Amino acid sequence: MRNPRTTRALLAALVCTILAGCSDEPATPADEPEVVTRTVRSDEYIPNRFFKLDLPELEAHGRDPATERIDLGSLKIFALEADRPFGPNDIRNVAAYFDSTGCRDWNASTIDFTRPHVTGLRWRQWLDLDLMVEDDGTLAAVDLGSSAPWEATLAVVYRVLDPHGQVLAQVGDDPTLGPPEQTVEGKGDELHYRMKLLKLPAVEADPWLHRYALRNIYSLGSSNIAPTTFEFSIEASENRPNPQLDELWVEYFAIFGLDRQDLAGNPGADGVADIHDPALFDLQRGLLRFPADMPEPFAATRARYEANVQDPDWYWSWSTYLTENLEPALYSPGTPPAEFPHYGRFRLVVRTLAAPGD
Numbered sequence: 490m491r492n493p494r495t496t497r498a499l500l501a502a503l504v505c506t507i508l509a510g511c512s513d514e515p516a517t518p519a520d521e522p523e524v525v526t527r528t529v530r531s532d533e534y535i536p537n538r539f540f541k542l543d544l545p546e547l548e549a550h551g552r553d554p555a556t557e558r559i560d561l562g563s564l565k566i567f568a569l570e571a572d573r574p575f576g577p578n579d580i581r582n583v584a585a586y587f588d589s590t591g592c593r594d595w596n597a598s599t600i601d602f603t604r605p606h607v608t609g610l611r612w613r614q615w616l617d618l619d620l621m622v623e624d625d626g627t628l629a630a631v632d633l634g635s636s637a638p639w640e641a642t643l644a645v646v647y648r649v650l651d652p653h654g655q656v657l658a659q660v661g662d663d664p665t666l667g668p669p670e671q672t673v674e675g676k677g678d679e680l681h682y683r684m685k686l687l688k689l690p691a692v693e694a695d696p697w698l699h700r701y702a703l704r705n706i707y708s709l710g711s712s713n714i715a716p717t718t719f720e721f722s723i724e725a726s727e728n729r730p731n732p733q734l735d736e737l738w739v740e741y742f743a744i745f746g747l748d749r750q751d752l753a754g755n756p757g758a759d760g761v762a763d764i765h766d767p768a769l770f771d772l773q774r775g776l777l778r779f780p781a782d783m784p785e786p787f788a789a790t791r792a793r794y795e796a797n798v799q800d801p802d803w804y805w806s807w808s809t810y811l812t813e814n815l816e817p818a819l820y821s822p823g824t825p826p827a828e829f830p831h832y833g834r835f836r837l838v839v840r841t842l843a844a845p846g847d
Contacts, residue, residue: 752765
């Protein structure tokens with residue numbers, strides 16, 4: 490079995506380096522850095538900010554991820570706004586549609602474009618987009634930069650490229666490419682831009698749209714964190730003698746997929762959280778991203794947890810704190826956001842060093 494390891498001794502040893510510049514003069518108590526502890530409950534993932542644009546693995550006519558990719562420069566997201574005076578980033582008349590079959594070419598789609606799910610007069614382009622991109626340059630998710638309101642309706646347009654980078658298809662109508670052309674039921678002769686629904690208000694939660702949003706990304710509480718002054722653990726929320734360890738003395742961060750490499754990046758758990766891996770710990774932006782195969786980290790499968798631990802002395806039991814506190818309701822489209830705090834059975838604990846007064 491694995492003994493717990495921390496970096497607190499390392500943090501203490503770095504006091505001289507960080508604040509005293511390795512001076513021969515002893516540091517006074519007032520000069521010593523402070524350990525700042527931030528706690529995030531497991532129900533407090535960042536909502537309505539990170540989105541996939543399609544689900545190729547589930548769509549009958551979906552994009553082939555091996556040969557087709559989304560054109561990163563073509564995607565645009567629009568939010569439905571109240572009927573007020575138009576601003577410089579607003580467009581008029583959008584009709585938004587469900588697209589559960591993944592038709593990557595709307596010109597050949599079987600969608601009945603005369604019957605949209607949502608129409609609206611004024612839509613505003615979301616301008617603060619960032620992109621989460623895989624090592625091969627393909628899109629992992631869109632980052633809105635900040636969380637959209639729970640009551641927001643979002644729609645998206647983008648192009649699909651073939652293996653040679655040529656445009657294969659257009660999903661939705663890009664307003665910069667021409668005027669709207671679609672007529673819809675109940676709107677007379679008014680023409681609308683067609684767009685793909687990305688999000689509906691929480692009260693209209695749809696199981697398919699629910700899958701687009703990522704729910705495994707958390708804030709670390711600050712940005713531009715130095716890895717040498719950073720310590721991370723996951724703990725049981727209830728009062729326990731060693732809350733960061735399960736009943737077999739394995740760190741919870743390992744059980745939840747955050748210890749799969751050694752410090753050199755080689756595969757294999759080493760008892761230390763993989764804070765060196767920017768795909769998991771984005772210390773510059775202050776984000777923790779659970780692995781892609783942990784989209785619901787606090788309600789995963791037995792097989793997934795067993796694969797994460799990689800310890801022959803660890804075994805699954807139905808009577809542990811973990812198994813008794815799995816929370817699938819935290820990821821259910823039927824769970825109102827106001828009820829999330831009922832499902833925060835774990836806490837993410839972040840400790841960093843800060844100069845006095847910071």
